[in-house]
Amino acid sequence: MASAAMAGLSAELARTARASALLGLAGAFGPFALVMLTVQFYSLVVPTGSLSTAVGLGAGFALVAVAVVALTLIRERLLLASAERLVRRLTARALPAATARAAVPAAAADQALRDIDAVRRGVVGPLSAIALDAVLVPAVLILLAIFHWAFALFAVAAAVVALLLGLSAERATREALVEANDASARGARLVADAARAAEAVEAMGMLPALVGRWARMLARGAGGLRRAQGTARMAQAATATLFGVAQGGAVAVGVLVIIESGSSVGYGILAGLLLTARVMEPFSRIGSQFEDAAAARAAWRRLDRLLAADEAAPAPATRAFPCPEGRLVVEHITLVFPGAARPLLRDVNLVVGPGDVVGLAGPPGCGKSTLLRVLLGLQGSNAGEVFLDGHATAQWDRTDLARHIGYLPQEPVLAEGTVAEAIARLEDAPDMEAVMEAARLAGALRMVAGLPQGFSTRIGGRAVLSMGQRQRIALARAVYGTPRLVLLDEPAAFLDAEGEVAVAAMIAALAAAGKAVVFTSHREGLLRAAGRVMTLRDGALAEVGERRRLLAAPAARRALPQPPRRIAAPEAT
Numbered sequence: 001m002a003s004a005a006m007a008g009l010s011a012e013l014a015r016t017a018r019a020s021a022l023l024g025l026a027g028a029f030g031p032f033a034l035v036m037l038t039v040q041f042y043s044l045v046v047p048t049g050s051l052s053t054a055v056g057l058g059a060g061f062a063l064v065a066v067a068v069v070a071l072t073l074i075r076e077r078l079l080l081a082s083a084e085r086l087v088r089r090l091t092a093r094a095l096p097a098a099t100a101r102a103a104v105p106a107a108a109a110d111q112a113l114r115d116i117d118a119v120r121r122g123v124v125g126p127l128s129a130i131a132l133d134a135v136l137v138p139a140v141l142i143l144l145a146i147f148h149w150a151f152a153l154f155a156v157a158a159a160v161v162a163l164l165l166g167l168s169a170e171r172a173t174r175e176a177l178v179e180a181n182d183a184s185a186r187g188a189r190l191v192a193d194a195a196r197a198a199e200a201v202e203a204m205g206m207l208p209a210l211v212g213r214w215a216r217m218l219a220r221g222a223g224g225l226r227r228a229q230g231t232a233r234m235a236q237a238a239t240a241t242l243f244g245v246a247q248g249g250a251v252a253v254g255v256l257v258i259i260e261s262g263s264s265v266g267y268g269i270l271a272g273l274l275l276t277a278r279v280m281e282p283f284s285r286i287g288s289q290f291e292d293a294a295a296a297r298a299a300w301r302r303l304d305r306l307l308a309a310d311e312a313a314p315a316p317a318t319r320a321f322p323c324p325e326g327r328l329v330v331e332h333i334t335l336v337f338p339g340a341a342r343p344l345l346r347d348v349n350l351v352v353g354p355g356d357v358v359g360l361a362g363p364p365g366c367g368k369s370t371l372l373r374v375l376l377g378l379q380g381s382n383a384g385e386v387f388l389d390g391h392a393t394a395q396w397d398r399t400d401l402a403r404h405i406g407y408l409p410q411e412p413v414l415a416e417g418t419v420a421e422a423i424a425r426l427e428d429a430p431d432m433e434a435v436m437e438a439a440r441l442a443g444a445l446r447m448v449a450g451l452p453q454g455f456s457t458r459i460g461g462r463a464v465l466s467m468g469q470r471q472r473i474a475l476a477r478a479v480y481g482t483p484r485l486v487l488l489d490e491p492a493a494f495l496d497a498e499g500e501v502a503v504a505a506m507i508a509a510l511a512a513a514g515k516a517v518v519f520t521s522h523r524e525g526l527l528r529a530a531g532r533v534m535t536l537r538d539g540a541l542a543e544v545g546e547r548r549r550l551l552a553a554p555a556a557r558r559a560l561p562q563p564p565r566r567i568a569a570p571e572a573t
C-alpha cells in the first residue's frame with residue numbers, strides 16, 4: 001500500500017532526476033569535446049610538433065574542463081536542494097505520525113529519523129550519481145558511432161552485459177538485504193528501549209538476556225545477508241573483469257576497423273578506448289552500491305507503511321477557537337486498542353466545569369493515563385467526542401489548543417535547556433515573572449532556588465535532577481501561562497508527604513482561579529483534594545459515592561457512625 005505522501009515525494013524526486021539528467025546531457029558535451037580534443041592532439045600536434053596548435057588545444061581543453069566542473073556542481077546543488085526539501089517534508093509528516101502511533105514514541109521517532117537519513121543518502125549518494133551518469137550513455141554511443149559503427153555496437157553489447165550482470169545480482173540480493181536491514185532496524189529499536197531503562201537492565205542482571213535477544217534478531221537476517229554480500233561481491237568482481245575485457249575488446253575492434261578500412265589512423269583506437277570506458281563506467285560501479293540501495297529501499301518502505309497508516313486514519317482539518325471558560329465535556333468515548341479483547345474505555349461521559357476538580361482512581365492499567373491522553377487529543381478514540389467550551393478538540397489546531405491546556409505526563413521528561421526554559425515550555429525568551437509564578441504555584445520555588453544557578457541551571461548533561469525535582473519542574477510547566485484546563489497524571493508520584501501537600505494546595509489554588517482540573521492518583525490523601533472522585537472499572541467511568549470517599553479518609557472515618565465491632569473468636573483447637 002503506497003501512501004499518497006510518499007507517492008507525491010517520489011514524483012518530485014522523479015522531476016529532480018529528470019532535471020539532473022538534462023543537466024547531465026548538457027554536460028555530456030564536455031567529455032565529448034574532451035575526447036575530440038585529445039584525438040585532435042594526437043592527429044594534429046604529434047605529427048607536426050606545432051606549439052601554437054598545442055597551446056590552442058590546451059586552452060580549449062581547460063575551458064571545457066571548467067565547464068564540465070561547473071555543470072557537475074550545478075547538478076550536485078540541485079540534488080542537494082532536492083534532498084533537503086525531501087528531508088524537511090518527510091520529517092514534517094513522518095515524525096508526528098511515528099510518535100502518535102508508537103507505544104514508545106521516542107524510539108519510533110528515532111527510527112523515523114534514521115530512515116529519513118537513509119533515504120537522503122540514497123538521493124545524494126553514489127547510487128544517484130551512477131543513475132545520472134548512465135543517461136550520458138546514449139550521447140557517448142552517438143559519438144562512438146561517428147568514429148565507427150563497430151565501436152558503438154561493441155560498447156552497446158558490453159554495456160548490456162554489464163547492466164544484465166548488475167541487475168541480476170541486484171535482484172538476487174535485494175530481498176535478503178532489505179530483510180537484513182529491517183532486522184537491524186528492529187535490533188536498533190530494542191537497544192534504544194534498553195538504553196532508556198539502562199539502569200534497571202544492569203541492576204537486575206537483564207543484560208545477558210537482552211544481548212541474546214539482540215543477537216538472535218540480527219542472526220535472523222545474518223544468513224541471508226552473508227549470501228547477499230557474497231553474491232554482490234561476485235557481481236562486483238565480474239563487472240571489473242568485464243570492464244578489463246571491454247577495454248581489450250575496444251582495442252581489437254579498433255584494429256579490425258583499421259584493417260578493414262585499410263587506413264593507418266591510430267586515433268580511432270584511442271577514441272574507441274576512451275569512449276567505451278565512458279559507456280561502461282556507470283555500470284561498473286553498480287555492484288558496490290547494493291547495500292546502500294537496499295538500506296534506502298527498506299527505509300523508504302518503512303516510511304511508506306508509516307504514512308499509509310497515518311493517511312488511513314487522517315487527522316481532520318483543524319482551526320483555532322476561543323476558550324473563554326474551559327468547560328470540558330466528554331461524550332460517549334469508547335476506545336479499543338487493536339488486538340485487545342475488550343475496550344479499555346467504554347462509553348465514558350464526563351463534564352468538568354471551571355473550578356471543578358476531578359480525581360481519577362482505579363487499579364493499575366485500567367486506563368487512567370490513556371483517558372487523559374484522549375482528553376488531550378494525543379490518543380484517538382473509536383467513538384465519542386471531547387469538547388472544550390463547545391468546540392470538538394479533534395477539530396482544534398494543536399498549537400492553539402495547547403495554550404489553553406496544562407499537562408503533566410506520568411514520566412516527567414524535560415527537554416535540554418535551562419529550568420526557566422523548561423517551565424516556559426521552551427519559549428526562547430521566557431517571561432520570568434510568569435515562570436516564577438508557575439514555580440510558586442507548583443511549590444517548586446525553594447527547590448529551584450537550591451539549584452546551582454537557580455532558574456538558569458541547565459537540565460540534562462551533567463546536571464542530573466532527581467525524579468522529584470523533575471516532577472516539580474514539570475508541574476510548574478503544566479500551570480505556566482493561562483491554561484484553562486489542567487490535566488495531571490500522578491502529580492505526586494515522585495514526591496514525599498510534604499510534596500503531596502504542596503500539590504493538593506496547588507490543585508486548590510487552580511480550582512479557586514476557575515481552572516478545570518482532572519488528575520489521576522493512587523494516593524487517597526491527594527484524591528481528597530478532588531471535588532469528585534471517579535474510578536475506571538472494566539472501561540466504564542463511575543463516580544465514587546460520598547460515603548466511600550469519606551470512609552477512605554481516616555479523619556472522617558472516625559466521625560462516621562461506626563458499625564458494631566466484632567471480636568474474632570479464637571480459633572478452635
Ligand SMILES: Nc1ncnc2c1ncn2[C@@H]1O[C@H](COP(=O)(O)OP(=O)(O)OP(=O)(O)O)[C@@H](O)[C@H]1O
Binds near residue numbers: 102362363365366371
Ligand atoms: N498505544 C497503545 N497501544 C496498545 N495498548 C496500549 C497503548 N497505550 C496503553 N495501552 C494499554 O492500555 C492499558 C492502560 O494503560 P494506562 O497507562 O492508561 O493505565 P493506567 O490506569 O494509567 O495505569 P497506571 O495506574 O499503572 O498508570 C495498559 O494495559 C496499556 O498497556
